[in-house]
Amino acid sequence: MATEPVEPAWLNDDARVSLDELAALSGLTDAALRELVDYGVLHPVDAAEAQWTFSARWVVVARTACRLRNDFELDLNALALTLSFLDRIRDLEAQLRSANAQLPRRHY
Amino acid sequence: MKYKDYYEILGVPRDADDDAIKKAYRKLAHKYHPDVSKDPAGEEKFKEIAEAYATLKDADKRAAYDRLGSHSPGQDFQPPPDWGTQYGEQDLRFEDIDLSDLLAGLAGGRQRGAGRRGTMAMPGEDYEVTARISLEDAYAGTLVDLNLSVPEYDANGRLHRVPRVFKARIPKGATHGQRLRLRGKGGKGFHGGRDGDLYLNIELVPHALFRPSGHDLYLDLPLAPWEAALGATVAVPTLAGTVHLKVPAGTAAGSKLRLSGRGLPTPHGKPGDLYAIAQIAVPPKLSEAERELFQKLAAGSTFDPRSHFNSEVKHGD
Structure with a gap:
């Protein structure tokens, strides 16, 4: 059974989500999300605002956070540490991909 | 079972x-x-x-x-x-x-309220799928078929895995690692709960010529020694067709020649760039005429590509 194609939403800096939406999409509670913001692993667009909004790319991070917490039975401190390591790995992998892309494929 | x-x-x-x-x-x-x-x-x-x-x-x-x-x-x-x-x-x-x-x-x-006795509103399950697409499809946008085996309840409230095919539009602007969300395309919600979402992770299939980094692309550009030395205008493939690139005289191997805006498009901003990386290609087998010309060049040139060796190594004498 095939269904009509759906227009997807970008999970990047072009889109924004509210704290409540982030909670609904990730499965984490508002309180857990606030704590992860305190730990510095999630970043609202403007932390000084009363109603936080987030770049939609944090949806991916928050969903990973929820999975890791459930599957590894982590507390929020260990979760924040794990997420910061994953972020560094992602960053290093992107640098590595970029460096590899600039290496010639064959020698002429 | x-x-x-x-x-x-x-x-x-x-x-x-x-x-x-x-x-x-x-x-x-x-x-x-x-x-x-x-x-x-x-x-x-x-x-x-x-x-x-x-x-x-x-x-x-x-x-x-x-x-x-x-x-x-x-x-x-x-x-x-x-x-x-x-x-x-x-x-x-x-x-x-x-x-x-x-x-x-x-x-x-x-x-979980999912059984036939449950009455609580339950959101449907979210699915995560990786879509592997070609660079050409990422450039132009594409439709992909996603095959999923999803749990669904029949009229009697029993769970079954049913194969489902989704067509998803991947708009142009996606690159490796981009995530997309298709609202309501996950599992069915129950008792008024919202349907789950489908999350797409984009992976680019390696391309024979272009190597992506974010929205930028890298391409090896082999040049004959005389093209690199004298400069030349060469035909270069891009995802939008062939363009002509002016290679300046004295182009060194490894130089990056930027073709602005010829990389992957971005969803809402300016597109990435294409970088042609100059490589000096030597004819694998010289004809008699080529050999003579190179010998003339060797005899007549004062160029020393290793002049820095002497100044940068200190001998302990």
Whole structure:
């Protein structure tokens, strides 16, 4: 059974989500999300605002956070540490991909 | 119904205590969890492990599972005649059901409200799928067919895995690692709960010529020694067709020549760039005429490409 194609939403800096939406999409509670913001692993667009909004790319991070917490039975401190390591790995992998892309494929 | 040996999956004996089961699960999860593992088979493997753990960590489910007896993995089997009534199900049919769905429907599983007795609003399950697309498709946008095996409840409230095909539009602007969300395309919600979402992870299939980094592309540009020395205008392929690139005189190997805006498009901003990386290509076999010309050049040139060797190495004399 095939269904009509759906227009997807970008999970990047072009889109924004509210704290409540982030909670609904990730499965984490508002309180857990606030704590992860305190730990510095999630970043609202403007932390000084009363109603936080987030770049939609944090949806991916928050969903990973929820999975890791459930599957590894982590507390929020260990979760924040794990997420910061994953972020560094992602960053290093992107640098590595970029460096590899600039290496010639064959020698002429 | 096909048998799965949850003890074997976790690598524990059938009389393992809760602690041993938890430890075995954690050890395997560290190795195979898709968020931390680089193993391409990790995701499937972790699903099995999580399914085994979900049953064995719950005393009621473990007892119900143990009562099914021990069979070979993959073997078709029937539960004992009184098994269904013992676990509160009146008219279970076992032919067309997955063991995990059956166990999830028991005791503990029912609190999810998913069973026929549940009345609480429950959102549908979210799915995550990786779509591998070509660079050309990423450039132009594309439609992909996604094949998913999704759990759905029939009219009697029984769980079945049904194959479903989604067509998803991947708009132009995606690159490697981009995530997209298709609202409402996950599992069906129950009792007024919202339908789940489908999350797409974009992976680019390696291309024979172009190497992506974000939205930028890199391309090897082989040049003959005289083209690099004298400068030349050369035809260069791009995802939008051939363009002509002016190579300046004295182009060194490894120089990046930027073709602005010729990389991958971005969703809402300016497109990435294409970088042609100059490589000096030497004819693998010289003709007689070429050899003579190179010999003339060698005799007449004062160029020393290694002049810096002497100034940068200190001899201890």
